[in-house]
Amino acid sequence: MEKTLVVLAGPTGVGKTACGIELAGHFKTEIISADSRQIYRETTIGTAVPTPRELQLVRHHFIQTVSLKDPYHASRYEQEVLQLLGRLFHAHDIILMVGGSGLYIDAVCHGIDDLPATDPLLRARLLKQFESEGLGPLVTRLKELDPVSYERIDLKNHMRVIKALEVSMQSGRPYSGFLSASRKPRPFRVLRMALEMDRELLYRRINNRVDRMMEAGLLLEVQELLPCRELVPMKTVGYRELFRYLDGELTLDEAVDLIKRNTRKFARKQLTWFRKDDLYEWFQPGETGQMIRWIESGSVGKDR
Numbered sequence: 001m002e003k004t005l006v007v008l009a010g011p012t013g014v015g016k017t018a019c020g021i022e023l024a025g026h027f028k029t030e031i032i033s034a035d036s037r038q039i040y041r042e043t044t045i046g047t048a049v050p051t052p053r054e055l056q057l058v059r060h061h062f063i064q065t066v067s068l069k070d071p072y073h074a075s076r077y078e079q080e081v082l083q084l085l086g087r088l089f090h091a092h093d094i095i096l097m098v099g100g101s102g103l104y105i106d107a108v109c110h111g112i113d114d115l116p117a118t119d120p121l122l123r124a125r126l127l128k129q130f131e132s133e134g135l136g137p138l139v140t141r142l143k144e145l146d147p148v149s150y151e152r153i154d155l156k157n158h159m160r161v162i163k164a165l166e167v168s169m170q171s172g173r174p175y176s177g178f179l180s181a182s183r184k185p186r187p188f189r190v191l192r193m194a195l196e197m198d199r200e201l202l203y204r205r206i207n208n209r210v211d212r213m214m215e216a217g218l219l220l221e222v223q224e225l226l227p228c229r230e231l232v233p234m235k236t237v238g239y240r241e242l243f244r245y246l247d248g249e250l251t252l253d254e255a256v257d258l259i260k261r262n263t264r265k266f267a268r269k270q271l272t273w274f275r276k277d278d279l280y281e282w283f284q285p286g287e288t289g290q291m292i293r294w295i296e297s298g299s300v301g302k303d304r
Contacts, residue, residue: 002093002188002189003089003093003094003187003188003189004093004094004095004188004189004190004191004295005085005094005095005096005097005108005109005186005188005189005190005191006023006094006095006096006097006190006191006192006193006295007034007096007097007098007105007109007190007191007192007193008020008023008096008097008098008099008193008194008195009034009098009099009100009102009105009192009193009194009195009274009280010100010194010195010196010270010271010274011100011195011196011202011266011267011268011270011271012048012100012206012263012266012267012270013202013205013206013209013263013267014195014196014197014202014205014267014285015195015197015205015285016098016099016100016195017048017050017054017098018054018285019098019195019285019288019291020058020096020098021050021054021057021058022288023096023288023291023292023295024058024096025057025058026288026292027092027094027096027292027295028092029092029094029095029096030058030059030060030061030088030092030095030096031058031059031060031061031095031096031097031098032060032061032062032081032084032085032095032096032097032098033060033061033062033063033097033098033099034062034097034098034099034100034101034104034105034108035047035062035099035100035101035104036072036074036077036101036103036104037101037233037236038050038062038063038064038099039062039063039064039065039066039072039077040064040066040067040068040072040233041064041065041066041067041068042067042068042225042228043064043068043221043225043233043236043239044064044221045213045216045217045218045221046213046218046221046222046236046238046239047236047238048209048213049063049064050063061084062077062080062081068225068228068231068233068234069228069231073115074103074104074107074112075107075112075113075115077104077107077108078104078107078108078111078112081097081108082108082186085188089188094295100270102152102270102273102274109183109186109190109192110183110184110186111183111184112178113178115167115178116167116170116171119166119170122166122169122170123162123166126138126162126165126166127162130158130162135155135156135158135161138158138161138162138165139155139161141165142155142161142164142165142168145165145168145169145174146164146168146174146175146176146177148174148176148177149164149168149174149175149176151269151272152176152269152272152273154235154237154266154269156262157235158235159232159235160232160235163175164176191281191294191295192277192279192280192281193280193281193282193283193291193294193295194274194280194281194282194283195282195283195284195285196271196282196283196284197284197285202267203264203267206260206263206264206267207260210238210256210259210260210263211256213238214256218238218242219242219245219252222238222239222242222243222246223246225239226243226246229243237259237262237263237266238259238263241255241256241258241259241262242255242259244258281294
């Protein structure tokens with residue numbers, strides 16, 4: 001059988017973890033996480049890391065493997081996953097990649113270009129503009145230079161906006177364009193699936209999951225991470241809102257409501273990202289049998 005990487009993508013809260021474990025059990029294989037936040041070892045509750053029981057059922061890779069203080073990016077993920085796949089394919093014909101970080105998935109499936117070295121003076125100038133004028137002018141400039149990134153990234157995360165801007169301004173090329181236009185050859189086949197469900201049901205699942213996170217101790221986790229609050233990974237939904245609560249800017253109820261709202265918004269952005277790629281085959285979370293048949297059929301012509 002041709003070596004195959006099966007991608008299972010979709011928005012946050014849709015049920016990728018449970019579905020991935022069921023598929024991995026059927027194919028007797030392992031899972032590579034494609035979640036740009038679950039990779040950090042200091043975060044657990046706010047990033048919805050799989051439970052110890054779930055991690056026992058199927059071997060997972062790239063779960064809590066690096067520190068928040070260790071700079072991590074999609075091109076490094078690409079290199080490390082390709083090295084791992086070279087080993088895993090010796091034992092398995094099928095490997096699963098499960099997650100919702102579209103940039104990380106695309107980096108592995110068809111490559112990402114190395115980003116240009118950043119100019120410290122340009123970054124300092126953009127940071128100074130942010131401090132004096134706020135995010136508005138930077139977001140407007142990003143929309144002009146890179147409308148694709150404007151649609152895809154979290155526009156409330158000033159570090160992501162500045163990163164996209166500095167690359168676009170310095171290189172003369174949109175930040176989003178550093179996803180290789182010409183796909184890098186891979187020594188394996190790629191099949192892509194994504195999960196979807198009724199929008200209102202997804203929103204209820206998201207709201208309920210935020211409530212469960214709070215009950216599990218998310219606030220305590222955030223308090224313990226206060227010394228790390230300026231690090232880029234801590235700009236993640238669920239952490240930044242509770243930092244504002246600890247600063248006295250929001251009540252706890254307001255912070256929790258804001259986490260729910262921002263998570264729903266993030267889910268919409270994920271759906272937009274994956275739906276722009278016609279290589280994805282879409283399924284409902286409960287359609288595991290159909291997914292297995294689709295994978296076993298080989299789905300000729302989907303991706304190479």
